[in-house]
Amino acid sequence: MSIPRKRGWLAASIAALLVAPLALIAAPASAAPTAPSGVTVVYTEGAKWDTGYSGQLTIDNQSSTTLDDWTIRFSLPAGAGITSLWNATMERSGSDYTLTPPGWGASVPAGGTYQIGFNGSFSGGDTAPVNCTLNNAPCAGGPGEDDTEPPTVPGDVSVLGTTATSITLQWTASTDNVGVAGYEILGADGEVVRTVIGDTTSGTVGGLTPDTEYTFGVRAFDAAGNRSDASPPVTARTAERNGGQPSDDERRVGYFTQWGIYDRGYLVKNIDTSDTAAKLTHINYAFANINRNGQCFQVNQAGQGDAWADYGRSFRADESVDGVADRWDQDLRGNFNQLLKLKEKHPHLKVNLSIGGWTWSKYISDAALTPESRQRMASSCIDMFLRGNLPPFDGAGGPGAAYGVFDGIDLDWEWPGSEGHEDNIVRPEDKENFTALVREFRTQLDALEQETGRYYELTSFMPADPEKVEAGFEVEKIMPDFDFVTVQGYDYHGAWEDYTNHQSNLVLVEGDPGPRFFSSEIAIDAWVDRGADPADLVLGVPFYSRGWTGVQPGPNGDGLFQQATGPARGTYEDGYEDWKRIRELPNRGYTLHRDDEAGTAWLYNGSTWWTYDDEISMKQKVEWAKGRDLNGVMIWSLDGDDAQGSLMSALDEALDS
Missing domain, CATH: 2.60.40.290 (Immunoglobulin-like)
Structure with missing residues (x-):
């Protein structure tokens, strides 16, 4: 059986690779x-x-x-x-x-x-x-003039391992009169499906369909372009994926930010090396953009899209999940290919494509406006990311190139019927249109399940503000179409306000100066009171901090609820800092304070004040969520944790207790 994953024109052309000195x-x-x-x-x-x-x-x-x-x-x-x-x-x-x-x-x-x-x-x-x-x-290592003999046929080809989406082969090394340059894994039809540079003795073919039989052979080549005959074929079946609806275990959802690979240097590989991947159930990839026509699209243009990060960048071996460098001729590279490798290593993981976000929700109101526009948005996003039909970019992409990367859609419209980013289009009828958009996505995802035999999730990121819930969501109507939703459990306060305050408090704290009052309790009640089952709600937690400067000690000497002169200086954004950097401040003249009932912590040095969460407050949040019968936690965002995954470990330990 040949591989069902379609290959782009460039990848197809490499089927006729000619290695020349x-x-x-x-x-x-x-x-x-x-x-x-x-x-x-x-x-x-x-x-x-x-x-x-x-x-x-x-x-x-x-x-x-x-x-x-x-x-x-x-x-x-x-x-x-x-x-x-x-x-x-x-x-x-x-x-x-x-x-x-x-x-x-x-x-x-x-x-x-x-x-x-x-x-x-x-x-x-x-x-x-x-x-x-x-x-x-x-240049060293070129072939000699007598390099005319082809390598010997790779021997003892066998199956080293399988996952739901990959098969790994191993073989005995070929020999050559000068040296073997690499190996090609061939599909049942003789097409080259994987090229491995170097005299290695194993290779993995990914992007496969669960519970499906495949046949492969292997041949060697040298630097002069001589090729061995193909080995005898070997047949294997991919494993079954854990299909159907998610289990009743607590969900652990982490957002991976497309742009985190730049200044932060946080790669998909880090989700694995920090042992975070083993503790997550879901990764939400942030974000996909919607154009003026109400469709998902891909470009490589600042502020519009980053196709290079998504599927164009070639990661080195030391940057890659499996230690294998991307090849220039792959039809899938970048973060998408790394996520596919991560899923091969951790088959329990589901990866959902998050659409919108704070910056890219601008045209979603247009996309949700009519039956035709809703159909167009849903079909374009499903075609591009779930069927994997990526537009060609820098030699990557093509029909089916990203098939298998994503397991569902996460709607992140911020916000229907309410103010979000200043550029957003907002309509009074967004509330009803969101309900219809959710129904359209669910209908098309169900149809895709019938087509592929795989279940696809539908989730959403939801606001904590009761006013936004009331203005934008028909809760009882939309919840049956979602597998679960995540409720924002952070950004209750920040340096856009004049007074220091907690950004992720579980309950209201006496003395809160307002002007509006938020807490996780208020947020969850806004959803439950309107008809949501707590078991379908996941509480968001922050892996970052909010900070102010010019803060006086106040009557308690801790800077809480005191007027500030502006945002504290942050590495990437003033008033904002990753937890992995904030955690160092107690050793730099800051004093740690806590409110155990509110599940909060803060740091103060007499002038600068940071509200943040550490391992202790994370455990307090989990215990509170479990007490409210919620179904787990969601993290914004994974790149805020340290290299050891300390915050994720704290959440995991509390969820397992």
Whole structure:
């Protein structure tokens, strides 16, 4: 059986991979320091078409030290040229090219590889680089003139392991008269479904359908493009996914922010290495945007979308969940591919695509306005993210490219019928239209279940403010269509107000200066009183802090409920700071204070004041939620935790007790 996941045009073209040697010509002695020992540069050429071709350079570092910086120089034959490239910065002078690391850096760890992909144009003839140097030394590891023998067939191919969406194969290494450059895993129809660079003996094919039988073979190739015959086929069945409705266990929902991979450096891999993935039931990916036509869309434009982060960026081996670097020719890279790998490692996890958010809810009122617009919004989001039909971007995307990444939709319209972001479109009829939009999504998700045999969740992020609940939600009508909803349990107060206050208090605290009064108790009551079952509600908790400065001690000397001169300085935003940074303040002249009944903590140094949650207050919030018969907690956002996942561990321990 061939893989049902459809592949984009570029990935299909790589089915005809031709690995060719870099033509290595020694540089003059004066410009030739010792070549990096154990570092190989391999050129891989994809299929040619009428006016162009595709190619890849792989830096294979088999030395014992990290290659911290690199410069690759080469020439292309007359008539050939590079038209676009990724994972490197390029300078060109005529037919001469210089490649250096991109702005985010690209060190190559010991034992690791780094891929640089490009598209090019040619007028016929050869496109292989010549005169190649790496760090001013001749590129190491090129094939000898006698490299004409193909590698031997990989032996003893067997199934090492399976998950609901992946099959891992292992084999005995091939041999070659010069050296094996890599392996190709072939589908039942002979199509290349996975290329693994290096003389490795295992590889994983992901993006598969649960409880489905697949047949694969393996063949080896060397740096000159010689290929072995395919191994005898091996057949395996993927595991069954835990389908149907979620269990009655407490839900642990964490938001992963698309932009957290930048300044914060928080990658999908960190969800695993912090042991957070094992403790979560759901990840909500924030966010998808809605355009003027009321449709989900993908672009790579500041303020509009980040297709590069979603599925374009190639993560290095040391950045990847499974330790395998992305290849330039993959139809799925970026955060989406890493989430798929995370699910393969933790099959219990569900990942939902969150639509809207504070900034990207602008046009949802338009999208919810008519039956036609509601149908258009739901179908566009389902097609793009659940069926996985991503628009082509930088060699990635295409039909079915993201199939299997997402398990449902999380609606995050902030807010129907109420003020949210100043640019939002708001209508009085948003309340009824939201009900109809929820029904449309549920109807289309049910139809998709019939098509694929998989159940798809529908969830929503809901406000804590009773006025917003009343203005925007027909609670009794919408709740039956949701698997569960998360209720905002934070941002009750912040530096947009003049007085210090708690941002996530469970109950009202005596002396609260207002001007409006919020608490988790008030928020949950707003939903339950209007018909929501507590078992369908999940309480939001913050992995960040809100802060003020210019704060006097006040009568209790702790700065609580005191006037401030403005927001405290934050790393990414004034008045806001991640918990992992706030936790260091008690060692920097701040005093810790608590209100155990309200489940709050705060820090004060005589001038600057931060309201925040630590391990103790997180446990207090869980105990309160359990006492109200709520079904777990939701986290905004995972990148606020420390590398050890301390806050997540505290929540997990309390939920299990």
